[in-house]
Amino acid sequence: MRQKTLLACMLLASPALFASPYLTVSTSTTSRDYPIVADEPLVIPLTKDKYQLKISGIDGDCTNELPNKVKFNTPIPLLCGSDSVLPLNIRFTGDYSFTYSAEDHSLVFKRQPKKVAKKEFKRPIPNVQCETLPSEPQIIAVGDSYPDGTQLRDVFTNDIVTVKSGKVTVKPNQASGGLTLLEPVETTPKSDALNYRNANIYFVMVDRFNNSNPGAPQPYGRQSDGKDNIGTFHGGDLNGITEKLDYIKALGTNVIWLSPIVEQVHGFVGGGDSGSFPFYGYHGYWTRDFTKIDESFGNDEDLKRLVDEAHKRGIKVLLDAVVNHPATPRLQTFSLMNLMY
Known part of the structure; x- marks a missing residue:
């Protein structure tokens, strides 16, 4: 199978010399x-x-x-x-x-005192010159691999072209960055059964992926900080994933692997070496109840809607279950210290 790749190249300008001293x-x-x-x-x-x-x-x-x-x-x-x-x-x-x-x-x-803002040194922006994507159709010689009359499909655009005089004519596509990958059009129908050995699996960190309702407050008394803190819930949910199914399908994905969505401990621990910021179980690894969906992610109806809409697009949904370490690193954080969990 022959491929034609049209790639953009960048010429990086030499860094400016420092003036003395x-x-x-x-x-x-x-x-x-x-x-x-x-x-x-x-x-x-x-x-x-x-x-x-x-x-x-x-x-x-x-x-x-x-x-x-x-x-x-x-x-x-x-x-x-x-x-x-x-x-x-x-x-x-x-x-x-x-x-x-x-x-x-x-x-x-x-x-310097900590309150003094540091003066950041910035290098000048380099003078970058990039190749442009051709607008005219391109001719690719494929006669050594395919006889005349063979139908070939562009993997990225799904365009079908026919080999004539040992050549095909394709138009560069902006979405694929000018890359063209041709393969013979299959004459036998594909099996509908999913083989996970060849599956294209897309992993989704639920809380960080897409928020379907940015204005909604966090449940269980959790605090929202407008995404300023790395250890809090940022609002991604199951409905947000449903909204993005067409985008995920367009990537060629046929399996979505979700981070754990079961109910997490309600409170937080101190993050970092010094415990200087609140660290919640947004990642799904601090399970409180394996039988319930965490309300930060949605509910049973939201999960059913996601699965139904994914199946309509030929996508399976894979749920993650973390059973070998379903807790925070320190048990006393939630039991001995009587914190909310």
Whole structure:
């Protein structure tokens, strides 16, 4: 079977060179350059690690000598006409500022307060040139593979073409990015029985997929935060999946695999290493009752509607059952501490 691929290519512009002077911050595995502007603090987020600072491009005459180590809030004399290399040991992750003084060729290093917004360094947008999709029909030679009169189907558009004089004429399709994949038209009917070995399975995280009623409040006293917190319910539901069945069908999918939809614990645990944000069971792995559908996802009628509409489109619905770890990591969160669940 022959394929013709029309792919868009991108030419990336070379990154702009930094103007002198500039600061290089390096670890044992990474290195990044930052331009320095006199008397303007350069704020850089740094994690706990050992770094090497290199200040380059300082012109002029000076008699400065480098110190043995970097001190906070103390002007560091820099070398003129050569690179200044200094060790830096960061013990606490945070934002740190570097302020260069052109008057005495020194650098002041400070830790920024958390309330100060960090100044993000942005590279200029590269000049990108892309190939355009041809608008005229394209001729593909297929005579070595298919005799004249053979009907071929484009997998992406379902267009049928007939081989003539060893060639076929196809029109590039925008939806497939110009990609054309031809296969012979089947002359024997396909079996309606689904073989899961060859199934195209589309996994859906129910809460994150599509919300059919964005204005509805969360049940069980759960709080909605407008998607600002990664650990809360965001509103995706079974009816939202039903609304998107045509989209899923268009992908060539014949099985939908849902994340667990049974009733979850009603409350939350503290997320992250320090428990700094509410972490609910939106993922479906913290089961409270295997016999009920969680009201955040819908009800029995919503599930039946989804299955019926999926079957009309030749799509099966696969339910996930998590029975080997149906709880939060810490049992005392819900029993010993008397929290709502």
